[in-house]
Amino acid sequence: MKYLKQFCILLFFSFAGEMIHHVVPLPVPAAIYGLLLLFIALCTRILHRDSVREICDFFIVIMPVMFVAPAVNLVDYWGGITPNLGQITLLIVTTTLGTFAVSGTVTQVIIRYRERRKNRNERDIARK
Amino acid sequence: MSEILQESNFFAVMLTIFSYETALLLKRKWDSPLCNPILLAVVQVIIITKLVGISNENYQNGAGYLEYFLTPATVCLAVPLYDQLKILKRDMVGILAGVLCGTATSLGVIVLLAVLFKLDHTLYVSLLPKSITTAMGLALSESSGGIAGVTTAAIIVTGILGSLLGTSICKLLKINHPIAYGVAFGTASHVIGTAKASEQSQLAGAVSSLSLVVAGIVTAVVFPMLSSLH
Numbered sequence: 001m002k003y004l005k006q007f008c009i010l011l012f013f014s015f016a017g018e019m020i021h022h023v024v025p026l027p028v029p030a031a032i033y034g035l036l037l038l039f040i041a042l043c044t045r046i047l048h049r050d051s052v053r054e055i056c057d058f059f060i061v062i063m064p065v066m067f068v069a070p071a072v073n074l075v076d077y078w079g080g081i082t083p084n085l086g087q088i089t090l091l092i093v094t095t096t097l098g099t100f101a102v103s104g105t106v107t108q109v110i111i112r113y114r115e116r117r118k119n120r121n122e123r124d125i126a127r128k
Numbered sequence: 129m130s131e132i133l134q135e136s137n138f139f140a141v142m143l144t145i146f147s148y149e150t151a152l153l154l155k156r157k158w159d160s161p162l163c164n165p166i167l168l169a170v171v172q173v174i175i176i177t178k179l180v181g182i183s184n185e186n187y188q189n190g191a192g193y194l195e196y197f198l199t200p201a202t203v204c205l206a207v208p209l210y211d212q213l214k215i216l217k218r219d220m221v222g223i224l225a226g227v228l229c230g231t232a233t234s235l236g237v238i239v240l241l242a243v244l245f246k247l248d249h250t251l252y253v254s255l256l257p258k259s260i261t262t263a264m265g266l267a268l269s270e271s272s273g274g275i276a277g278v279t280t281a282a283i284i285v286t287g288i289l290g291s292l293l294g295t296s297i298c299k300l301l302k303i304n305h306p307i308a309y310g311v312a313f314g315t316a317s318h319v320i321g322t323a324k325a326s327e328q329s330q331l332a333g334a335v336s337s338l339s340l341v342v343a344g345i346v347t348a349v350v351f352p353m354l355s356s357l358h
Contacts, residue, residue, distance in 0.1 A: 032263075
């Protein structure tokens, strides 16, 4: 029964997200609205973490399986891409690698800088 | 035999999960970045459906049941986000800066290469939202007259490429902090990257989900302006 109840709660948030998606004319998918709603519900303690624990752990672990079918579907999209295949491949590879490198490096540099500054401050206080 | 398989409601889902599980076994045996479970499963599904004579359309009809769970599964990402809230708040500046710079890089390079390659407008707007999650990217691309198929293909290839090469890039650039790791996966390869980042640690997964949401919103905001550029 526990799992069924958790699944029902999860479907409620997916459904609420779907409703907002229908009403608000923004290109934001139902899933993102649902994610924000569940997050707010957890933060405001309307919903306890334990009420969705097992179902969420389960879905996050099996998530990659859901991308298999859409990826297999690429076989059908081939026609629209083939004339510019080389350019599009180069564009996708460059942007993906570039985005990876820039976002990761920027975050790491800032976090390490703040950590160093904090440690220095703590040392200064200790010395005083 | 092929007819029964074509019409079966269960074969496609079973085949998908079976292929993914086999891919996980292979990954456990050879721990190489090329052993990406999604990629291996995709190859396996394509080979098996061809061998037993199932058309892609019939496979998609059956496997579509799995896609039904994609929205609830994405909603679930709120839980690690909530669990890691303290750390996320503490390092919010670093996370936001990383996501913003990453999104700017992604969009900037696309604009640059589209001009360089002289891609036509339709193809340009179809590729522009390639780093964000499918439903969002698709809506943006269609709003400017992009081709849905090209956008979906670009988004999925981006996701798989990120989950395939992400770990190696992070090793190469010495990105080893779990927060920076999560930002890179979420910003560069959306939900597929987040699924991969969650394998490393819960913190990386949480940061990755936050990053994909922020990257999506930022892209949606600047998209109308950028789509009229080329």
